[in-house]
Amino acid sequence: MKSKDNKSVDRVREYGEVKTRNNEIQNMINLVGHEVKRIDSRFLEPACGDGNFLSQILINKLDLSIKKLKKDNVKFEIDCIYSLSSLYGIELLDDNVKATRDRLYKIIESFFKKKFNLPLEQNYSKSIKYILKKNIIHGNALTLKINKDNTDIIFSEWSMVNTTDFKRRDFTFKELLAYQPFKEENLFSDLGDQAFIPTPIKEYKPINYLRIHEFN
Numbered sequence: 001m002k003s004k005d006n007k008s009v010d011r012v013r014e015y016g017e018v019k020t021r022n023n024e025i026q027n028m029i030n031l032v033g034h035e036v037k038r039i040d041s042r043f044l045e046p047a048c049g050d051g052n053f054l055s056q057i058l059i060n061k062l063d064l065s066i067k068k069l070k071k072d073n074v075k076f077e078i079d080c081i082y083s084l085s086s087l088y089g090i091e092l093l094d095d096n097v098k099a100t101r102d103r104l105y106k107i108i109e110s111f112f113k114k115k116f117n118l119p120l121e122q123n124y125s126k127s128i129k130y131i132l133k134k135n136i137i138h139g140n141a142l143t144l145k146i147n148k149d150n151t152d153i154i155f156s157e158w159s160m161v162n163t164t165d166f167k168r169r170d171f172t173f174k175e176l177l178a179y180q181p182f183k184e185e186n187l188f189s190d191l192g193d194q195a196f197i198p199t200p201i202k203e204y205k206p207i208n209y210l211r212i213h214e215f216n
Helices: 009-015 022-031 052-069 073-085 094-116 122-135 173-179 209-214
Strands: 043-045 087-091 136-140 154-160 165-172
Touching (some): 022 052, 043 052, 052 073, 052 087, 073 087, 073 094, 073 154, 073 209, 087 122, 094 136, 122 209, 165 209
Parallel strands (some): 087 136
C-alpha cells in the first residue's frame, strides 16, 4: 500500500519517512538565504531522505555561480566541486542514499549540458562521485554510526588551498558534536574565525580537483 507521496505505509510508519513539500523547502532555505549565496557555506541534513533539501541548495549555489562566471566552464567546474563538497547528508535507508547521490550528480551533469553543452570529463565525474560517497552517508544521525558496520560516522572537510587544489581533513561526527553543539559555530555552519573544529583524525595533502577521486 502506498501513501499519497508514493512511500509505502510501512516505511512511513517505521521510519517516519515523508516527503517535504517544495514550498516548505524553499521557506527553510529562505531563512538562511545569505548562507546559500556562499559557495563554501556548509549544510548538513541529518535525515536527508532522497535529497530534496540538499538538491535545492546545490541548484541555488550553482545558479549564482553560473551568473558570476558566465561562460568560463573551468572555473564553473571548480565551483561545482566546492559547492557539492559543502553539502552533507545522513540517511537511514540505503535506497534513499543512492537516490540522493544520483540526484546531486545529475544536477551538476545537467548544468554542464544546458549551459556549456558539455559532458562531464571522466576524472571530474569520478571526483564528484567520490565526494558524494564521502558526504552522503548511509547511517543513523542518532547513534552517530554507519549502518553497514556500526562504526563511527566520519565526515570530510574539503577546503581550497589555491585556485585548483583541495585539502581534505576527516573528523568523526561524534567528536564534532561533543566539542561543539550545533547551536554554536562548527564544521556545518559559518566558518569564520570563531568557528571551532576539533583535531582531525586524518589530514591529506592537497590535490588537484580533477584528482580528488585518488584520495585513499
